[in-house]
Amino acid sequence: MNQTTQAKQPIRSYLFVPANRIERFEKALNTAADAVIIDLEDAVPVELKISAREMLKQWLLEHPEHQVLVRVNAKQTPWFAEDIQLARLDNVSAIVLPKTESAADVEAIAQLREIAVYPLIETPLGFAKVREIAAAQATRALMFGSIDFQLEMNMQGAYHELLYFRNEIVLASRLANIEAPVDGVTVDFKDTALIQLETEQAKNLGFAGKLCIHPNQVDIVNQVFSPTAAEIEWANRVLQTVEAAQGQAVSLDGKMIDLPVILKAQRILQQANLSA
Template identity: 70%
Template sequence: MSKVNKSARSYLFVPANRTERYEKALSTQADVVIIDLEDAVPVELKDSARQALCQWLSEHPEQHVIVRINSSQTEWFSQDIQLAQYSNVSAIVLPKAEAVEDIQTILAIRNIDIFPLIETPVGFAKVREIAKAPHVSALMFGSIDFQLEMNMQGGYFELLSFRNELVLVSRLAGINAPVDGVTVDFKDQELVRLETQQAKNLGFAGKLCIHPAQVNVVNDTFSPTEAEIEWAKQVINIVDQSQGQAVSLNGKMIDLPVILKAKKILEHAALVN
C-alpha cells in the first residue's frame, strides 16, 4: 500500500539495525510496521543502520513499511529524510515534532504521509499548527519521552489532559484520530489491554507497540466487539423498519447520533475484518 490505511490499529516498531527482524515483524498481525532509526538504534550504528535499511528497501519493493527517522535536532536528519524517496516507504514518523518547517523539508523530497510524534513541551505548544500541516496523516503521542520532559510522575491518568488535547486537535484539523504511545511492560498483557482500552475510550485510533506480543491485544481492543456489532445491526434494522417514526432499543431512544454511531461501528468492523 502506498498510504497507511486509516483503519490501522497497531504500529509495531522494529530496530533498523536488526534487518533479520524485519520479515518477522511483517509476518505478525501488525497493521503497520515502523522501521526505527531513532531510539532503537545506538549512536554508533546510525549510519550503518540507514544503509542496511536502504539496501533492504531496494531488494524488497513489494514490502511496504513506514520509517521513524531521527529528529531535525540531530546530525542524521538530513540523510534520514532521503528515505522518503523509496516508493515502498509509505510514511515517515517525525520524532520530537516541533516545527512545520521540518515537515515541509521532508515533503520537498516527496509528497508522503507524515506522522508527527508529539513528545516535547514545544511540540505540544505547537500541536495545532503541526496537525494542520500538509500531508499529516495522524498525530502520535510520545508519552514516555513527554512525561520525562515534563518531569511528571505516575502513569496513564497523569497524561489524560494531554491525550484529550491530541484527540481534539486531530478532529479540528480534519485528520485521522491520533495514535497512542507505547506500554513499556510488554509482558503484562492486562496492562497493555487496559491502556489500549483507555486510549480507545478517549478517541484514539491506534497504539504504538514495542513487541509482537502486544499486537493482537491492541488489534482486538481497537476492533468492534461482537456485542457492539450486534447492537449496531439492531439499531440500523429498527430504524429501517420504523418508516420515520420515533423508535427505541432496550429502553433507550434512537436519535441521529445513535444512528451515526451504529453506522460507524459497522464501517469500522468491515474495514478491520
C-alpha cells in the same frame, strides 16, 4: 486545507523494529501488526546510526514488495537530513517524525515527495504547537510519544497525569479533520493485563491505534481497537430499528435513537467491515 479522512483499512497496531536488526524485519512483517515501523531513532545506538540507515536503504531497494513506515531521527539531530531521503523510496509508505515541534518540520519531508507523515508529539513545544502540526498538509495522524513526553515534563504516573494531554491531541486531530491519533507504547511488554488496560483507555479517549514495541502486544491492540461482537450486534439492531420505523421517532432498549446514535452505529459497522 488538510487532507480529509476516508474509508480505508484501519491501522490499529504499529510495531517497531530496530533498523540495525535486518534479521528481524521479515519476522515483524509476518506478525498481525497492521503496520511496521523500522526505527532509525531510539532503537539504534549513536555509533550505528549511519550504517543502520545504509543497511535499511539497501534492504528497501531489494524488497520493493514490502511497504513499511520509517521513523527517522529528529530534525534537531545531525542524521535528519540524510534519514528523510528514504522518503523518496516508493515502499516507504510514511515517515514517523520524532520530536515534531512545528508544521515546518512536517513540510520538510513533504517537499521531498508526497508522502504521509506521522508527527510524534513528545516535547513541551511540540504539544504547545499540536494544532498547528495537526493542520500541516502532510500530517496523516498524530502519535503521542508519552514516555519521552513524561521525561521532558518531569512527570510521574501514566494515565490520569497525562489525560489532559491525550485529550488535547484527540481534539487537535478532530479540528484538523485528520485520522484519529495513535497512542504511545506500553513499556512492559510481558504484562498483558497492562497493555489491555492502556489500550482500552486510549480507545475510550478517541485514539485509533497504539504503538507496539513487541509482537506480543499486537494481538491485544488489534482486538481492542476492533468492534466487539456486542457492539456489532447493537449497531445492527439500531439500523434495523430505524429502517423499520420509516422515518418515525423510535427507541431501542428504552433509549431514543437520534442522529448521533445512528452515526455511531454506522461507524461501528464500517470499522467491523474494514477490520475483517
